[in-house]
Amino acid sequence: MQNVGHSYLSELNDIQRGAVEATEGPVMVIAGPGSGKTRVLTYRIAHLINIGVAPWNILALTFTNKAAREMKDRIEKVIGSGAHKVWAGTFHSLFSRILRVEAHRIGYPNDFSIYDTDDSKSLIREIIKSLNLDSKVYNVGAVRSRISTAKSNLMSPQAYAQNDDLLSLDKMNRRPMIFKIYELYVKKCKRAGAMDFDDLLLQMFNLLYKNPDNVRAKYQSQFSYVMVDEFQDTNSLQYEILKLLTVFDGSPHNVCIVGDDAQSIYSFRGATIENILQFEADFPAVQVYKLEQNYRSTNFIVDAANEVIGFNKKQIQKKIWTDNGDGRKIKVIKTMTDSEEGRRVADSIIEQKNRWHYANKDIAILYRTNAQSRVFEEHLRRHNIAYRIYGGLSFYQRKEIKDMIAYIRLCVNHKDDEALKRIINYPKRGIGKTTMEKLTKVADDNEISIWQVITQIELKGSHKRTIGGFINDIKEMQKRVMVEDAYKASLYISQKSGIIELLKADNTPEGKSRIENITALLDAIKEFVEDDEISPGEEAPEDKSLARFLQSISLMTDADQDTEQVDVVTLMSVHSAKGLEYKSVFVVGLEENLFPSYMSLSLPEQIEEERRLFYVAITRAEEMLTLTYANSRYQFGNMRFNDVSRFLEEIPESATDSTILTVKKDFPQPKILGNFKKVGAGRGALPQVDAGKFVASPITAIKEGVSVMHLKFGRGTVVSIDQRKVATIRFDQISDNPEKRIMLQYAKLQVLED
DNA sequence: GGGGGCTATGGGGGG
DNA sequence: CATAGCCCCC
Numbered sequence: 160m161q162n163v164g165h166s167y168l169s170e171l172n173d174i175q176r177g178a179v180e181a182t183e184g185p186v187m188v189i190a191g192p193g194s195g196k197t198r199v200l201t202y203r204i205a206h207l208i209n210i211g212v213a214p215w216n217i218l219a220l221t222f223t224n225k226a227a228r229e230m231k232d233r234i235e236k237v238i239g240s241g242a243h244k245v246w247a248g249t250f251h252s253l254f255s256r257i258l259r260v261e262a263h264r265i266g267y268p269n270d271f272s273i274y275d276t277d278d279s280k281s282l283i284r285e286i287i288k289s290l291n292l293d294s295k296v297y298n299v300g301a302v303r304s305r306i307s308t309a310k311s312n313l314m315s316p317q318a319y320a321q322n323d324d325l326l327s328l329d330k331m332n333r334r335p336m337i338f339k340i341y342e343l344y345v346k347k348c349k350r351a352g353a354m355d356f357d358d359l360l361l362q363m364f365n366l367l368y369k370n371p372d373n374v375r376a377k378y379q380s381q382f383s384y385v386m387v388d389e390f391q392d393t394n395s396l397q398y399e400i401l402k403l404l405t406v407f408d409g410s411p412h413n414v415c416i417v418g419d420d421a422q423s424i425y426s427f428r429g430a431t432i433e434n435i436l437q438f439e440a441d442f443p444a445v446q447v448y449k450l451e452q453n454y455r456s457t458n459f460i461v462d463a464a465n466e467v468i469g470f471n472k473k474q475i476q477k478k479i480w481t482d483n484g485d486g487r488k489i490k491v492i493k494t495m496t497d498s499e500e501g502r503r504v505a506d507s508i509i510e511q512k513n514r515w516h517y518a519n520k521d522i523a524i525l526y527r528t529n530a531q532s533r534v535f536e537e538h539l540r541r542h543n544i545a546y547r548i549y550g551g552l553s554f555y556q557r558k559e560i561k562d563m564i565a566y567i568r569l570c571v572n573h574k575d576d577e578a579l580k581r582i583i584n585y586p587k588r589g590i591g592k593t594t595m596e597k598l599t600k601v602a603d604d605n606e607i608s609i610w611q612v613i614t615q616i617e618l619k620g621s622h623k624r625t626i627g628g629f630i631n632d633i634k635e636m637q638k639r640v641m642v643e644d645a646y647k648a649s650l651y652i653s654q655k656s657g658i659i660e661l662l663k664a665d666n667t668p669e670g671k672s673r674i675e676n677i678t679a680l681l682d683a684i685k686e687f688v689e690d691d692e693i694s695p696g697e698e699a700p701e702d703k704s705l706a707r708f709l710q711s712i713s714l715m716t717d718a719d720q721d722t723e724q725v726d727v728v729t730l731m732s733v734h735s736a737k738g739l740e741y742k743s744v745f746v747v748g749l750e751e752n753l754f755p756s757y758m759s760l761s762l763p764e765q766i767e768e769e770r771r772l773f774y775v776a777i778t779r780a781e782e783m784l785t786l787t788y789a790n791s792r793y794q795f796g797n798m799r800f801n802d803v804s805r806f807l808e809e810i811p812e813s814a815t816d817s818t819i820l821t822v823k824k825d826f827p828q829p830k831i832l833g834n835f836k837k838v839g840a841g842r843g844a845l846p847q848v849d850a851g852k853f854v855a856s857p858i859t860a861i862k863e864g865v866s867v868m869h870l871k872f873g874r875g876t877v878v879s880i881d882q883r884k885v886a887t888i889r890f891d892q893i894s895d896n897p898e899k900r901i902m903l904q905y906a907k908l909q910v911l912e913d
Numbered sequence: 914g915g916g917g918g919c920t921a922t923g924g925g926g927g928g
Numbered sequence: 929c930a931t932a933g934c935c936c937c938c
Contacts, residue, residue: 222927222928223927223928224928249928250928251928252928275928276927276928295922298923300923300924356927356928357928359928360928424926425926425927427925427926427927428926428927428928527925527926528924528925528926529925529926530924530925550926550927584915587915587916589914589915589916590915591914591915591916592914592915592916593914593915594914594915621914713928714928732925732926732927733926734925734926734927735926735927756925756926757925758925758926759925772926794924795923795924796924
């Protein structure tokens with residue numbers, strides 16, 4: 160046994176230490192928020208290495224690259240170098256790395272392309288069209304999600320076509336042909352040598368299940384210790400892969416899963432809590448450790464979290480507790496509009512920084528939907544507070560980057576039809592819609608890729624120049640990819656493609672920033688080539704091909720950037736905040752229809768998932784938690800009025816400092832019917848108006864003394880109107896300065912019949 | 914047959 | 929408010 164002189168075991172409480180030292184056999188760790196889960200995982204890996212397990216025999220699966228990187232960094236701190244040889248990473252990235260070596264065994268090229276969501280959608284759109292189906296009924300997003308769910312449940316197109324439940328459900332939704340779209344989609348992905356995100360899991364499953372050349376045994380023996388983080392977020396497919404790797408004759412069953420049913424927030428992508436229950440059945444004699452002591456937050460926050468999650472019926476019994484002391488009470492901020500919400504949050508941030516000397520990086524603003532970020536961005540900028548937004552459009556989703564990547568993809572894998580379609584006419588080469596439709600038809604009829612079509616048919620007339628030119632360009636680029644390093648080849652591609660030239664012609668600030676982005680991409684490739692680190696488990700020199708670069712970036716998201724280095728306020732969705740913690744957290748937009756989302760209102764189990772999401776949100780806070788909501792906000796381009804979120808009302812009054820929360824459960828909850836509901840009377844909210852049905856009255860109808868409804872300020876009475884058609888209106892709901900001067904020319908006013 | 918501008922529609926969370 | 933599909937002009 161090595162002794163690295165690190166007393167890591169003494170830094171753990173009894174239960175944590177138990178989980179770390181239980182290295183043999185199946186282990187389940189139920190870990191409440193802030194209970195030192197990451198510490199247990201990393202120390203467990205460090206401990207394994209310490210007692211003589213080779214790092215490359217350890218497989219640690221996480222859900223985000225960030226979690227994986229953090230884990231590796233922390234292992235390194237405990238055991239020194241060698242940490243990077245642990246196979247730690249996301250399911251998708253580690254499996255794609257394995258498939259990069261093994262894919263040829265199951266009929267894919269090792270240089271397979273990875274289709275992102277846009278590629279998938281574009282392909283599905285094309286299929287819907289080719290089947291002459293109504294694209295309004297067959298919503299691509301909905302179809303894609305059906306296919307994704309099918310794959311996550313190991314439902315092949317053939318099985319789908321024979322499953323009466325699925326077929327009748329589709330029929331009920333007026334989309335009976337989904338099974339056919341699914342079949343064609345799988346066929347076309349395969350033909351293009353492409354895997355979508357689900358395939359990275361599904362084909363890994365196929366590889367192990369079909370077991371060509373007895374490849375399964377290789378990985379079963381390599382990964383003698385397996386750990387899965389955030390197990391509550393695994394879907395059936397991921398669980399089946401886990402079993403293929405760890406359940407076999409003579410297996411030591413050294414599997415450790417870590418999770419928290421109360422933080423399960425990904426059922427929309429097929430995650431199922433059943434996996435936790437199933438685990439106990441599939442791995443008998445599992446040792447269970449429950450981490451309930453919270454080291455992160457103060458008592459008011461922990462209390463609120465326990466209270467809120469108590470409203471859920473489905474849960475494993477557990478209660479988190481802390482001895483961190485009561486701390487500061489939870490603050491609730493109510494505002495009239497979303498814009499005011501932005502201002503108040505920015506003001507509070509300044510106040511908190513002054514009062515408690517918080518740095519920007521101690522503070523996070525968490526919202527339910529990425530679209531909410533805009534108002535906060537505006538006000539933070541106005542106050543000169545540095546911030547960074549996560550999620551939304553990541554670098555690799557920018558158009559110019561995707562264009563450039565598409566060229567590289569086509570060079571690496573010429574069968575990649577989605578890449579080809581993206582750039583065959585960008586920059587403009589005179590290859591339009593009609594030509595593409597014909598080429599696609601030929602490709603479909605012969606079951607070959609479009610590249611094969613254009614390189615095999617005889618080009619006639621103008622096509623000789625247009626398509627011929629494209630083929631020559633790509634072939635030139637391919638040559639460079641073969642003989643030059645990834646950086647030089649992509650530099651050549653950027654010029655030869657004409658992208659650089661095209662963007663240089665655009666002198667707008669957007670055009671300039673696009674050039675900068677292309678340069679940044681090229682720099683990233685250069686860095687990739689020059690990086691001398693070796694990837695987990697690999698003994699051979701690192702593969703520096705463009706193919707591997709593509710693989711590494713296709714799984715990258717914005718959330719993977721490092722936050723700690725720079726002093727900025729963090730803005731992100733609650734989903735991407737999972738696993739993170741901040742001294743001060745703002746959870747914003749706490750309104751019905753938003754949080755909980757209007758999409759989830761009709762199903763109780765979806766409401767419960769929203770509640771777990773809220774639980775995740777509030778347990779990110781260490782010292783200070785601020786909850787905000789707005790009476791009105793712009794949603795879908797219209798002003799909407801939403802009630803205060805039920806979740807806010809579930810927070811115990813004793814934990815808040817608020818006198819603002821006067822409207823507790825005095826009013827009956829209106830019935831919610833899935834769609835936007837009318838704003839109820841009372842509640843201290845704005846008066847009755849259905850924003851959806853709001854009709855502005857003509858100027859002539861606005862007269863002195865009439866009652867009017869204003870979309871932002873609510874009900875009011877016209878006091879006077881001057882010659883310039885400016886009305887002075889006294890609004891019932893505005894406490895300070897109730898009289899506003901409204902320009903009738905632009906005003907959105909509706910006369911109320913009393 | 915290709916390109917560009919306009920209208921209509923839909924709109925959650927993420928690997 | 930962004931994108932897709934449509935229509936019109938070259």
